[in-house]
Amino acid sequence: MGDHTLVWFVVGLVPLAWMVWVNMFPTGYIVSGGDVLQLLRVRDNFWFLHYEWAGRVSLFYALFYALDSLGVSETGQLSWYLGIFLFGSYVSFYIFSRLVFPRALQSVSMLMSLLYAANVYTLYVFTSTWGYTHYQMLYIFIPALTGLYMRALSSRKMLWAYMFLLVVFLASGGSFGNPAFALSLALYFAFLTLALLVLRKEWFNLTTVKVLGVIAFGAVLLNIYWIWPMVPQVRSGIAGVSSSTDIVLADALQKTSNAISDTVRLVQTGEKDIYYPYNFPYQSLERFQAVIALMLYIPFFLVLLGVCMVYKKSGRKEFILFFTLFVLFVFLVARVRFPFETINNFLFQLPGLNVLRGYDKTAIYTPFLLMALILSTLVFLQERKRLWTVAVVLLVLYGISSALPFYAGGIQTKMSYIFANDNKKNYQSSKYSALIKTPKEYSDIVDMIDADRSDAKVTRLPFSEGSSIGRANFPRLKLNGPAPERYMLRAGLFIDPNEVYFPHWRFGSDLENTSHDPRWMTDMYGFLGVKYIIYHKDAKSGSLEKTDGMMEFLRDRGNVELITENGWLSLYRIDDQYVLPYTYVSDASDPSMQESAVGILDKASVLREHISRVSYTKYPDKHVEITLSNGGDSSSIRTVILNERYDTLWRAEFVDVSGKIHPLDRDTRVPYANGWKLGDRDRDGKVVIRYIPVERFYQGAWVSGVTLVVVVGGLAVSWVRRKKSL
Amino acid sequence: MGKIIAQNSGEKGEEKIDVWSFFLTHKLDASLFAVSVLFGVLFDWNIVEIGIFTIFIAVILGYVSLRSIGIAAIFFLAFTPVLLFLDRDARAEEFAVYAYYFLVMAVIRGIVEVRSERR
Secondary structure, eight states, X not given: OOSOHHHHHHHHHHHHHHHHHHTOOOTTOEEEETTEEOOOSHHHHHHXXXXXXXXXXXXXXXXXXXXXXXXXXXXXXXXXXXXXXXXXXXXXXXXXXXXXXXXXXXXXXXXXXXXXXXXXXXXXXXXXXXXXXXXXXXXXXXXXXXXXXXXXXXXXXXXXXXXXXXXXXXXXXTTTSSTHHHHHHHHHHHHHHHHHHXXXXXOXXXXXXXXXXXXXXHHXXXXXXXXXXHHHHHHHHHHXXXXXXXXXXXXXXXXXXXXXXXXXXXXXXXXXXXXXXXXXXXXGGGGGHHHHHHHTTHHHHHHHHHHHHTTSSTTHHHHHXXXXXXXXXXXXXXXXXXXXXXXXXXXXXXXXXXXXGSHXXXXXXXXXXXXXXXXXXXXXXXXXXXXXXXXXXXXXXXXXXXXXXXXXXXXXXXXXXXXXXXXXXXXXXXXXXXXXXXXXXHHHHHHHHHTOXXXXXXEEXXXXXXXXXXXXXXXXXTEEESOTHHHHSOXXXXXXXXXXXBXXXXXXXXXXXXXXXXXXXXXXXXXXXXXXXXXXXXXXXXXXXXXXXXXXXXXXXXXXXXXXXXXXXXXXXXXXXXXXXXXXXXXXXXXXXXXXXXXXXXXXXXXXTTEEEOEEEEETTTEEEEEEOTTOOOOSOEEEEEOSOOOTXXXXXXXXXXXXXXXXXXXXXXXXXXXXXXXXXXXXXXXXXXXXXXXHHHHHHHHHHHHHHHHHHHHHHHHHHHHHHO | OOEEEEXXXXXXXXXXXXXXXXXXXXXXXXXXXXXHHHHHHHTXXXXXXXXXXXXXXXXXXXXXXXXXXXXXHHHHHHHHXXXXXXXXXXXXXXXXXXXXXXXXXXXXXXHHHHHHSOO
8 A cells, every 4th residue: 555645544534444343332321320321311401401501512412403303312312423533633733744744654644544543542532431522532633633723823814813713713612611611712712822932933924913813802702602602600610619619629639640650641640540551350360450550651652762863854843843832741740749739739720720620631732742752752753664574563453462451352241340350340240331221111211200390309319429510329220320210300400409499508418317307308408399209119228228117108198199100210290289380470579598507498488478470481491480470569668589500690580561671689688599589560460581692692692603605705715726736 | 080971962061070170160050050059059959950050050051951851851751650559649740840850941942943943
């Protein structure tokens, strides 16, 4: 095979297709583990989630909307997550290699692209549960963005700038679900630009500055559709990271700090033992485990060989550029380890940078920088055939050994980090697994709830706490992660007791406190608008022991009614007298409630007596209109309440019968929902409640849409001009 | 008499310089080397750390080529997998840190050399 472009590119696709095929997931299983629950019922829930996330990941999940609509099963969709990641990373790095290293052999571009797609880092992504969401999608786009950026600056042609912006838009569709990745990407490009300037790789004349300006301005405008909705939340988000008691920043930095010897091998120090190759499932190859762990040093030794050869003029600037960035990111990934503890302690505590506390926020760039350096080294070696051959053979061996589970199959069935410490390394025989199969009994209960088309919410009991916030522990289901009913139900209905619904009270742990009168649960859930309780017989036995008696007590007193039960679940309905509607008006002089079981028992029945139901219309885009007529209640003290989790980003206005609008002030005494004070004049008319991020999404979407049209148009014009000049 | 070897990047061949002559003809550079050693003693560094800092000064002054830095980094990094294999994790990380210092020197030297190229 010569050095034909298409042939080598296609050859590289074959092992990727093999990886997807050999890692097909067992029928009927979904992924739920750690912090991740695979998105289910995408076709039904897409629009709710689109507005819930203010469009941040809609472009990515639009693909899964299409797949779900075409009948691809949820198990089948798992292979799509894997395929998109592997193929996307391969194509992206291939583009980068052709743009920045045109002298590299096509076969080398293919090899390095394969290594970028399948390596120890990407194996970590898919043997944890992150790979089955949008979370790490930025990884795909880093090489293409880098290559197009460098080509745009070196050629000073708008064609490349437009192509860069187009890829930025594609990347925005899923990569910035966690906005911290956007910040880390901005930092990465700032460092890249600074390095280009310092190395005089690109001479910054007026044309370069113009191209840079178009890129920077265009990138911001293309992303404004998700940035603009985020702005009101940024300050509180950053402050929340600093002051959080759930995750202490200093501890998080310590836990996520990475040893240099591990970073150069793309291994995560803190969780090394639960990921490959230290979590090694191949018993027949156990004697090779240490060898494979040592082989992880091969790429970096090749890079150091490149350092020794960099006196060669050709390709030298690119090498030094990526080497500088790699050394910089090793420093950032090291966090508070010696010798960086002082400076990194300062840097990561800065407002804004503290959101980069997670390992992957900075480590996500290290595989690309390492592969770019190796590519550069192989270009240096092209004139020295023997050494080149040895390097390529070593890289092939490294590629297969470091990503062996991708080639051998079983990335979740045998390699999942969840059963890394289990004696049985198999999803069927281990105690817990990220692959779970919800029995038909779950679907039966969900179907019953689905038949109720009201806005009544659903919760689960017992608390059966998992290993962290937001997680449940259902041993019979082998689950330690988010409860699957969150997405099995219509989106937005599920209230998980392991989350925060009262600003100062995490009530989950009180649910198994037998010293309280259990009737506080029906009071509290009623105030949250919960009508149904899914009672898990597959929960921890200790939790069931505490809660069984409580449920029997509540049934006997008529607080709850058992609707149906099966071998896995019981479905209870809370008596209507306790369940507050989605919106209502309260004329209580003090609608506040102490955030505790005792406080709820004291006040709930009193507050319920002061409630008037109102008619309302709920729109999919988090917009509610409440009709007040005939003066409503004659009381001078009234609060209109929206039964959604307390969030300062809900805003309300009163529109009177003549169309005059005035904003309503928050009633901050209502911690369990969102309340606004109604004045004497607010009697006949409408209360219009909107969620600010959704409003801003519409505004931002216009700007991004127009920018996209300009970019596509500019790309087309530049392309035609280029063709004509050729 | 000790001999030091200075190899200029991009040039083949070596230039062997007599130590005493070096100190006599490069008084400022020699003073900087001496200060670097004193610096290390003042901050209570061990001999390896003083040596690395002195080499760092030499890199800035242009006495050490990129190739030599690369070899030094390889030297320290080569011990790392061996020490990890022997369960000497703390020592392995210590050697990795020394290797990192040389990587930083390589970056500085590389930037200096690239910038000094004629456009």
